[in-house]
Amino acid sequence: MTEFESKCYGMTEADIREEYMQSITAKLSGLEMVIMGVLSDAQELMTFGHEQANDQARKNMNIAKFILSEMMDAKREA
Numbered sequence: 001m002t003e004f005e006s007k008c009y010g011m012t013e014a015d016i017r018e019e020y021m022q023s024i025t026a027k028l029s030g031l032e033m034v035i036m037g038v039l040s041d042a043q044e045l046m047t048f049g050h051e052q053a054n055d056q057a058r059k060n061m062n063i064a065k066f067i068l069s070e071m072m073d074a075k076r077e078a
């Protein structure tokens with residue numbers, strides 16, 4: 001994992017693709033639903049109000065943005 005991936009996502013971009021973008025939710029309901037779930041998790045983490053939870057919420061939002069970016073790239077290529 002690169003330093004950027006660690007600080008930005010807490011996981012590799014390959015892990016995001018595997019764990020989120022190729023998940024059963026993605027296959028059955030689409031990436032939009034995956035993004036909604038990631039953002040809901042971020043909202044929940046923010047209610048805890050401590051630094052570690054806020055940092056993970058920030059990483060979740062970055063994961064959601066990464067998935068959106070991948071979706072936009074795929075759409076452009078099609």
